[in-house]
Amino acid sequence: MPELPEVETIARYLREGHPGSAIALPGLRIEGVHLLWNRTLFQPTPKELVNNLPGLTFTQVDRRGKYLQLQLTNGVLLAHLRMSGDLFIQPDEIPLPPHTRFWLKLSQGQRLVFNDARKFGRVWWVQEPASVLGRLGPEPLGEMFTPNWLDTALHEHRRQIKPLLLDQSFVAGLGNIYTDEALFLAGIHPNRLSTDVTSAEAVKLHHAIQTVLREGIQQNGASIDWVYRGGDFQNHFRVYQQTGKACPVCNTPIERIVVGQRGTHFCPNCQQ
DNA sequence: CACGAGACCTGTTCGC
DNA sequence: TGCGAACAGGTCTCGT
Numbered sequence: 001m002p003e004l005p006e007v008e009t010i011a012r013y014l015r016e017g018h019p020g021s022a023i024a025l026p027g028l029r030i031e032g033v034h035l036l037w038n039r040t041l042f043q044p045t046p047k048e049l050v051n052n053l054p055g056l057t058f059t060q061v062d063r064r065g066k067y068l069q070l071q072l073t074n075g076v077l078l079a080h081l082r083m084s085g086d087l088f089i090q091p092d093e094i095p096l097p098p099h100t101r102f103w104l105k106l107s108q109g110q111r112l113v114f115n116d117a118r119k120f121g122r123v124w125w126v127q128e129p130a131s132v133l134g135r136l137g138p139e140p141l142g143e144m145f146t147p148n149w150l151d152t153a154l155h156e157h158r159r160q161i162k163p164l165l166l167d168q169s170f171v172a173g174l175g176n177i178y179t180d181e182a183l184f185l186a187g188i189h190p191n192r193l194s195t196d197v198t199s200a201e202a203v204k205l206h207h208a209i210q211t212v213l214r215e216g217i218q219q220n221g222a223s224i225d226w227v228y229r230g231g232d233f234q235n236h237f238r239v240y241q242q243t244g245k246a247c248p249v250c251n252t253p254i255e256r257i258v259v260g261q262r263g264t265h266f267c268p269n270c271q272q
Numbered sequence: 273c274a275c276g277a278g279a280c281c282t283g284t285t286c287g288c
Numbered sequence: 289t290g291c292g293a294a295c296a297g298g299t300c301t302c303g304t
Contacts, residue, residue, distance in 0.1 A: 003297060039280085066298080082298045084282080099282085118281045120298065159274060168299085175297055224297065240297095261276070263295075 002081035004140065004173030005216030007066050009231060010087055014070070015061040019230075023089050023110055025070065029057045032105035040101040040114065042122045043132075049125055053104070065136045065172030069129055078124040078132050079114065085121030086229070087114050136172040140209050145171065151202035154194040161197060162190035163260035165209075174209065177222060177233075177240045180265045181212040184239045189271040190257075190264045239265040 017024040033050045035041055060071035068087060070077040079087055092109045102114040102123060114123060124132050138144035157164055164170055165179045183190050185208035188201055221231035238248050242265060243256040252269040
């Protein structure tokens, strides 16, 4: 599920509790470690994890790009959900969900579950988060990400605009949905070369990126297919997965092409 | 440096 | 109805 708005939603739920459930991660202590799919753990070894995590307490939950950062009294647990991952707290007595790859027994009769049908998701336990997050570009809703920065940065590369926006070392957090939506709002064809984007268009794109991300967060992210978290942004897509449907601006049928090996949705009239 | 292909995985939907 | 192909919110590595 995870692009910036979905990961942000999960971070908020972990930090403050789900709507309807006040259980929050900070303050809960780890009592047991269960790794069901070894490759989910990127670092350190399973043995080191089992030896070191029990007894530690969660103190804080943050997001950086598409990564979740779960601060502990010693070190930090990082998680990347990739395509199908999910991370949530649930009571210890109900059955583990299918596709659980990793879970922690917590104090107060709770557990933290890392669920991931496609097994692409990864977890790290490190002392220094920068060792994993070091190459990420700026947060698109942060102070560094200004219209002027984007204009300049676009011209430091000569690449197709869509793959460039998906590159996490360029900007951290955009994925396939929000990139398509942002390029539509900005009226930029996904195939355009970054160097050919004008300064006026860069300003528009900056605004479009922040708009779609804020909308996504407001709707608690997008819920597609069998993965459901209660998000609602899927009902507000303008072009993503709208192939053949009328463009909300000009009624031209939305088209699907492949750009950088990713399905790409756009309006051939609005995005020249 | 930029780009495409292939890997990593499982589940759902599409087309014949 | 059945079955294989295509596709899915991501990222890494390798070769050109």
